[in-house]
Amino acid sequence: MKILLTGATDGIGLATARMLVADGHKVLLHGRNNEKLASVAKELGEENTEQYVADLSELAQVEKLAQEVAEKHDRLDVLLNNAGVYNSSNVVTGDGLDIRFAVNTVAPYLLMKSLLPLMDESSRVINLSSAAQAPVDVKALSGLARLSDGEAYAQSKLALTMWTFELAQYVAPVLVAVNPKSLLASKMVKSAFGVQGQDINLGAEILCRAALADTFRNASGKYFDNDIGEFTEPHPDARDDEKRSTLVQQLDAIIGK
Numbered sequence: 001m002k003i004l005l006t007g008a009t010d011g012i013g014l015a016t017a018r019m020l021v022a023d024g025h026k027v028l029l030h031g032r033n034n035e036k037l038a039s040v041a042k043e044l045g046e047e048n049t050e051q052y053v054a055d056l057s058e059l060a061q062v063e064k065l066a067q068e069v070a071e072k073h074d075r076l077d078v079l080l081n082n083a084g085v086y087n088s089s090n091v092v093t094g095d096g097l098d099i100r101f102a103v104n105t106v107a108p109y110l111l112m113k114s115l116l117p118l119m120d121e122s123s124r125v126i127n128l129s130s131a132a133q134a135p136v137d138v139k140a141l142s143g144l145a146r147l148s149d150g151e152a153y154a155q156s157k158l159a160l161t162m163w164t165f166e167l168a169q170y171v172a173p174v175l176v177a178v179n180p181k182s183l184l185a186s187k188m189v190k191s192a193f194g195v196q197g198q199d200i201n202l203g204a205e206i207l208c209r210a211a212l213a214d215t216f217r218n219a220s221g222k223y224f225d226n227d228i229g230e231f232t233e234p235h236p237d238a239r240d241d242e243k244r245s246t247l248v249q250q251l252d253a254i255i256g257k
Contacts, residue, residue: 007083
């Protein structure tokens with residue numbers, strides 16, 4: 001299998017990359033830092049990996065990432081949108097967006113749409129959601145209102161889940177939103193909540209299952225909550241046709257600027 005994994009240089013992403021390579025898959029590693037990316041590729045074996053550097057907070061770099069992947073490959077089996085941000089010293093991106101919405105919501109949306117020509121009905125797009133979800137402030141999504149770190153993160157993850165459900169109706173690949181498990185031992189959790197967190201491999205294992213297992217083959221438009229270990233109902237807004245449609249229109253306007 002050929003798998004593009006964003007945010008592969010630490011946390012859940014790195015643990016997932018290790019598992020996927022150990023299972024014999026070709027992993028296209030994305031990271032923001034060239035040196036860290038090269039170090040991970042060296043650890044995992046350069047014959048099993050490829051390296052792609054991009055800052056997902058900048059939409060032009062997201063487009064460039066997709067272009068670089070498409071130039072090297074005519075098929076992609078899995079897109080694992082794992083990269084995420086909770087807080088940052090620079091909250092506003094160069095595109096004028098809140099960095100949480102830019103990285104957690106808009107970047108995976110743009111990346112998925114850009115790579116659709118490489119995917120078919122047997123491909124999968126796995127979106128890393130969260131137990132933390134809150135109704136989306138449309139002004140904040142477009143960078144016109146400021147939110148606290150927790151609010152922005154929770155809203156960006158619900159927005160990700162909402163567009164997962166909306167586009168699952170129209171695109172070929174299987175589209176699934178996954179909460180990998182709350183409070184895993186990642187840098188994000190330690191920074192945001194000051195706790196050590198649970199075994200990071202619990203999150204990596206469910207992402208590998210979502211990417212590869214037969215139980216996810218017909219799971220398009222579903223939400224898997226690893227806190228309870230099963231598919232479950234998402235936040236009510238993810239079931240609201242009007243809210244989902246409005247959100248996707250807004251995302252199209254953002255990436256179309």
